[in-house]
Amino acid sequence: MLKLQIKKSHNPYAAAYKNIPKFAEANPNIRLDFVNGHFGYFYKFGVLTNGWGVPLGIKFFDLDFYKSVDKKDFNTPEEQKYFYDNASLKPVVMPFLQNLKANSNFEFKAFLGDSEFDSYDNFGLLKHLEFKKVFIPLNSRNQSNNKIGELEYNTQGIPLCPLTKEEFKSEGSCKGKNRSLRFKFTCPKSYRDKEVKCYHTCENPYTDNKSGRMTYVYPDKDFRLYPGVQRNSKEWDENYTICASIERSISSLKFNPCIEHPRTVNTITMSADLYLTAISKLINVILAYAINKPKYIRSINKLLKIVA
DSSP, rough: OOOOOOOSSSOHHHHHHTTSOOOEETTTEEEEEEEEEEEEEEOOOEEEOOOOOEEEEEEEEEEEHHHHHHHHHOSSHHHHHHHHHTTTTTHHHHHHHHHHHHHHHOOOEEOOOOOGGOOOHHHHHHTTOOOEEEEOOOGGGGGOOOTTTTTBBBBTTBBBOTTTTOBOEEEEEOOOTTTEEEEEEEEEEEEOTTTEEEEEOSSSOSSSSOOEEEEEOGGGGGGTTSSOOOSSSSSHHHHTTTHHHHHHHHHHHHHHHHHHSSSSHHHHHHHHHHHHHHHHHHHHHHHHHHHOGGGGOOHHHHHHHHHO
């Protein structure tokens, strides 16, 4: 008797992904990717803007980029997208800053991006490039990295109780003589009496200390958790709203008819279409400032109404 034994793949997604062509037959630069909840073949690019959403740099992701991030075994399509997006930061930022440094003395000190850029490599790169503040939310996929010693930290950089996973209370910053800046956190069930002495009301205390568990974190030691600004601060909330303007600007680029629905698979033509679209936005900025209407730098329709 012949017995057939079928082994189940430990990763069905990886098995299916392996059998799909990785690029379009008409153009190897048009690659298989997972975007907006579905698979497709795309000629991807990265756009760098300022806080007003004005395009400053464009980088197309060619075969060399995909070779540098080649990874065969993804567990989910979302993991694949995160992996590619995360790796796209360096090839977009580095050429722009090198060109900026060679031609001017202007420097950017703050960087804003979405959670797809959350990795120690990217935060290390931005610190090396001398960014003082980095507004990138922590990604839930990187939760395993949010641990220092025996304590876990949430996506805002706040330590969590080892027993209940409640957030520790922030006691603010402190800096003694000849000591680095540090932030103090205390047990979530701690309180202070009228004499400003600290006690706790935990039924199952993690420590014998009457004031409960407390810990200090040193921002200089972990730029990813403490990127020059606290994630749960007013400064963070006020600045991260800029992201909406940037997203709208990038969306207007992507939804341009010649980019959203290209009539060619020639990468030179598609690149030219995107560059011309970005140039038209820069002309819009120049005209808005020329007529002293800087509030219209992102709206060609309002600018045309003034001219009319």
